[in-house]
Amino acid sequence: MSVPTTVSGRADLPETRVETVAEALYGLLPAHVRQADLAAAGALRALCGVLGLASAEIDAEIEAWYDALFVETAGEAALAALAALVAAPPMRPVPGGAGTGRRALVANTIRYRRGKGTARVVEAMAGDVTGLAAVAVEYHQRLARCAHLLDVRPERPATAGLTPGGSASSAGSAFDRLPRLLDVRRVNGASPGRPAGRHAPAAVGVHLLRPSVARFPAPVGDTVPAADMAGVPRARPWTAGGTAPPGHFQLAQQPGAVLRLFNPDRRARAVGSRLQEADLPGRLSRLPLHLETAELRAAALEKRPPRLPGRPWFDGADEPFTVFLRRDGETAFRRVPPAEVRIVDLESPPAPPGARVAPRVTHTWYEPGVTAPAPRSGTHPVACAVDPVTGRIVVAEVPGPDVAEVRVACATAAGRPVGAGAHDRNAPDRPFDVRSTGETRDLVWVVDPSAAPGGSPETSSRTVATLADALAGVASQGAGRRSIVVLARCDLEAAPAGSATLDVTVPPASEVHVVAAQWRRPRVLPGADPDPTLRGFVVRRERRCTVDAPARVLRGPGDAGAPAGRLVLDGLELTGGLRLGADAVSELDLRYVTVRAPGGVAVGADGDLTAVRIGVDHAVCGPLRIGDADTAVSGELLVTDSVVTADGAAGPALAAPGLDVALRDVTVLGASSVRSLAATNAVFAEAVTVMRRQTGCVRHSFVPHGSAVPRQFRCQPSLALAAAEEAAGRPLSPDEADVVRFANEPLFLDTAADEPTLAMLHPLCPDSVRSGGEGDVEMGAFARAAFGIAVADMRALFDEYLPVALAARVIDDTRSGAVAARRNRP
Template sequence: MTASEDRLYDLMPMLYRMRDAEQGYPLRDFLRVLSRQANVMEQDITRLYDNWFIETCDDWVVPYIGDLLGYSLLPEAATLGEQADAAALGRVLAPRADVANTIDARRRKGTLSLLEDLARDAAGWPARAVEFHRLLGWTQHLDHQHPHRGGTTDVRRPGRMQRIAWANGAFDALAHAVDVRRMGSKHRRGRFGIPDVAVFACRLRSYPVSTTPAYCLEERGPHCFTFSVLGNDTPLFQRPVSEASPTHIANEINLPVPLRRYRFAQRGARADYASASPELYGEGKSVLIYAPDWPAKGQGLPVPIELLMPADLSDWHYQVPRGRVAVDPERGRMMFPANQRPKHGVWVSYQYGFAADLGGGEYPRLTPELQDATRYIVHAALPDHDPTKAALPAGHYASIADALAAWTAAKTATPSLRALIIELAESGIYEGSIDLQLAAGEAIQLRAAERTRPVLRLLDVRASQPDALSVGGGAGSRLVLDGLLIVGRGVEVHGPTDDDNAASAQQDVCEVVIRHCTLVPGWSLHCDCGPKRPSEPSITLDGTSAALQVERSIVGAISVISPARRGDPPSLRLCDSIVDATDVERVAIGAPDEAVAYVAASISRCTVIGQVQLHSVSLAEDSIFAGPVRALRRQEGCVRFCYIAPGSRTPQRFHCQPDLAMSAEPAAQRTQEQWRVTPLFRSLRYGTPDYARLADACCEEIRKGASDESAMGVYHHLYEPQREANLALRLEEYVPADTDAGILYAS
């Protein structure tokens, strides 16, 4: 909190302040100088006091407090600098919660529940600890029975059988034979040994989606819906519930894991699974469905739990009884009776799985404000509220088009207005086509409200010309997209059309910023997450010199059409993002009418799926280029700590793969080494929980090949190798003697 500059002046007697006012306030100006220095000194004293406590100290103080407690640090912590990336890495190497709980952990050393707390505090991963000796098949003494130990399979309970492979076996309750391999072996790890203890860590996170429209899959039938607004299958995830006590061992309800069909169902008196579990469905739970006026008028807000029935909808063939709705949580599908479809739409609230705060969502994010901006609020249709049929207060609108029309009228009345913020208030669908023509010096920010994920659906309404989010403007104009999910079409930035007029050529958009957004690769998705329009770009720069900046976003291909009058190439800055051309063989960044895109690119911590064809690369670092890179100018720029696909033409490379690995091998083995040092992804289809994540079997040169020994690519900021090493160090310190503990991944 900043103290007032007039704090000393306000303490002066009124007589002196009156005389000072008569003379033009020289005393006030002098005391303001003293007040500023006093404020700085007071803030520094306050900061020194706060640094005495682990809860309030600065990040750089955490390792020092840990050293006073004898907290063991990884060797990398000693080499940290003062850069921003180093601060983020420092928070992983010396987690504040782990240091704060050091004394408590030493008191609980050797207990099973402590291992789960270590995973959460040291690595930031929710986890479940399992003692494998309790799952060994052995004959029990009749006088000392253990009914909760592993037993034989009950084929009448398919839910227990499903646990064998679910979440990598973290919840397996069946008996197994003894495995003599060690849990901590570097070669082939064993599981079911007497001294083995496993910590099943959940690296995927569970993200909420609140009251968003479900997608009607009309090609399958008007009674078929998907939870995902894009129409693709998506497994529903558990909304984690806090554990009741520190000694409690985590169950499925406490972890961000996918929902099993048999867990979503409640076993009835007739040994059937015809009803949903009240643990998972309802307000504040993992799943909730709204169907206004279904099955009868005045009902369906929300749909009662008694009307739900879990089902396998893998082929969309299921006979749903009248008055019921079938739900498949493993695919994110639901089906109503064919003769009793909801006529007023379906809305859903659910949880989906993803690895990081990326591409927009209902997660907290820092949203910069435009200075002196007018703010308009746009609302979407909700199950119990239609903004087009309700009276809205001033500054609130039922559509983006209405807000833009009001802005045009306001600028006409007050020409000095230059900045506008359009905030989308709900996680709903905002439809239509948008054509923005910015005046000189005008700035517009189209953003999501806090904790929302609005969907901007660009419709194909004009048969004679392409439909997109079209942007054009005058000198110094600027557009910011923040927190949006854009589907149906792409974003097109066009420059001036009069090529013969040099003055007109200067009237162009200055900058386009895309932050925490998803421009769906391929525009929209099939049920299997395959793109519907795989060859279409998500961003088109058509004859413009605008600078494009993409941060923490997921976008499809970027297409650049150069203007007739060329000056310096416009800048393209990609940071912590995914550029997905939907296939490695397609062009991710390029020009449709030229050999290379006329841009100067800076690419940091990105994953690029597809070929890259650029005029120049000023800097590329900590990134993965899954397709060949072709840079026209190789005399300037640098590529460092990246994976560059073979056959690429780039500026000077430093510590890049597979070049570094191949240079250390004899010529006869370089081809084999080139294949070994290749990024392996869990999934390359947008819409899946493991999208663009490196597989655990990927080589160490890529999983730990970034400049700070984190993973290359878009998930660099997660620092998963450091988290794993930190957790392994803690397990070695706190497990009981003669116990072999290891880390297994539930996701």
């Protein structure tokens, strides 16, 4: 990461700012004075440089003072002063959170105190403090009381309502519809061997949803040109049993896999009212969407307004998903109205094989007649069937050209923004604005098949149709330079014709960045002079591109003695893995990528690599097996904020016998074998073997029994075993040690790579793992989420904001894939 040069001992005052102010001061002098000064020794210019330093410091102090006046922009010191001004309660800082939860609490403290003691305030406060979707529930409203007729509750009968069928799917959640009997246990009185109660008159629950939801936005309009669909993911053919019948599509990028769709965060539309299920960023279920789309069809045929029980799912703005279809021979996409979408179960292919959805659906209703209700019927068109639980689509077969391309604007989720997706990936240390400065200019290729090819990578950018075309240009022109390949559309990139692999050739002494991002050319505003050096911007968000072929990294032609180049993959999803050729690169950065080859090796080496540096950051990777008995690989491997999984392959998930490995905030779902190891906040689901244990350290991590690692510092279950032996005053027996180990093992919601809750800790995970990381964060890939700290901050506010005699409890409503599957029937 590059750090700006600073002056005057101020770390927040870059030298470029001082130079800008000095040039502005120097430009105020008359032209003949500046010419005379430049003809001499430039004393006046140097003086302006000294004056510019003081002027820049004054400007910086004035800007900081202005920022300190508002909660949204105040620095940490100013935020503490504002918190003291409104007497906001203190909160534990979240590592890397930059005061996010505290900032929202300070901003809304006065408003919270005006409605103190109400469920609405507790709900809003929980959302601000934790940054998560929160719903407050007063459990006395769920009791089925029927002592006298003054307490009749029509919405909560004494027995469960069998229709419309949502009771089982919402049981135990914030929107539980089942009537409950009195529970005399305290809601916040959980202890070992004594579970907490819930449904009592004095109990309040704050239900939280943990997954981070990112959304691909939908363009506006009923007919959208192909050029405007760049940010909408393309569906691939749904392969079932090795074949892909016509009209069958899937949103998952891995062949035959599933993609769980989520509702976008629509809490902003509920300002001033209580949250409903359609407002929360949770998993989409079939039944609520089916009932609403069926009602939309019925209302259209009966020519009446739809009768919806609450806020609609499909509201015309922030819809759960939007389907776009393009038929063969057409150049534009048609937006499919929600009434033309059928919500169905596509866990398995329709029967018989290759069956398509009916193009029309019949609806029957009754209208008032003279002597009796008169039956009426009609048919409504249907464009496609969608399963939001699996992300699969079956298109209706109609006369004329068939559907050639399907794109769906939708939202997906993960424990944190990791892997390829729509989340924001911009960072100060990544190229954002591309400029033509210096003797060696960057080369820019933009992969966009909807745009006209042309341009020059030397002066602005060159637009090409495929990734293979761009990589061919990099191989021929990128020696000794930095090449940036921008994948501007959410497409699938295949291998070139006649090849089984997609080859990435990295010329020696060069850099190659392959980035899924938006490419924005500079705009000239009226009255403003254009910047002749600015070529464009690389905006890393709302883009995910898939490489649907095995990828190989090769060394380009050139001087054999020149150092190997550097390759950066950013925002890509690879379905066939990545292989490194002999001396292909000196550095490989995998950033916000999903690299998988289900049942095989995700990242491996086909040739010798010397002093290579491999970085994996915010990624989801299958087995990392770099080097073996036949391939000599030396260097280092740095993995941060990532999940490494065996992904159905036999053997270890992480194998690097020749690499020095450093892990921070990493979960490894499989066995590991490395040369040396330095780990912090890591979770190893299976045994790890380190060959050189005299160096390195494992800190605040979970290390399974039977592992061979260097020295440990505050690791589990070793820490728990030491505490148990100290309490017993004697060595533990093997059975007693096993009991302690089992009580301190991590529990995961899911270990399947297709699930959005992959590697997330289960609510029943012991506190030794959930709060055992450095700084009391959780161990593993989602340590920076600091869920335990956020919950502790929330609990600390209950005493101030809850009425007297009420007790509250924080409940995690995050569901695993198995639980969600049981609740999504029908």
